[in-house]
Amino acid sequence: MDKLVKIGILLDFYGKLLSEKQYQIMELYYLNDFSLSEIGEELRISRQSVFDTIKRSEEKLYSFENELGLVDKFYSSQDTIRDIRKIAAEIYEIGENGANKEIMDKAIGIEERISKILI
Numbered sequence: 001m002d003k004l005v006k007i008g009i010l011l012d013f014y015g016k017l018l019s020e021k022q023y024q025i026m027e028l029y030y031l032n033d034f035s036l037s038e039i040g041e042e043l044r045i046s047r048q049s050v051f052d053t054i055k056r057s058e059e060k061l062y063s064f065e066n067e068l069g070l071v072d073k074f075y076s077s078q079d080t081i082r083d084i085r086k087i088a089a090e091i092y093e094i095g096e097n098g099a100n101k102e103i104m105d106k107a108i109g110i111e112e113r114i115s116k117i118l119i
Helices: 004-015 020-031 037-043 047-068 071-097 103-118
Strands: none
Touching: 004 020, 004 047, 004 071, 020 037, 020 047, 037 047, 037 071, 071 103
């Protein structure tokens, strides 16, 4: 996975665990595509301070994921829900072939609930 995307995802999950200043710098750098110099000017700090903060913040974000694993759990859950969706479609097809409206309705109910969960 591209580092920019990975950090963006980690910020979504763990960004609020960073200090306000760290989050602000990471947001400017990764989400708003500011350069180190632009961030330094914006926040009135040195370019080196911006760089150091980004590196420390990245380490924290990776550490949070290593400890908590929320991103991995999220994607694993999404995969499992997609598998359930496939099974629901198969159940619907079985109900349709057997002209069993009750089975078809249950499969539709599963699909409706899955649609509320998946992004």
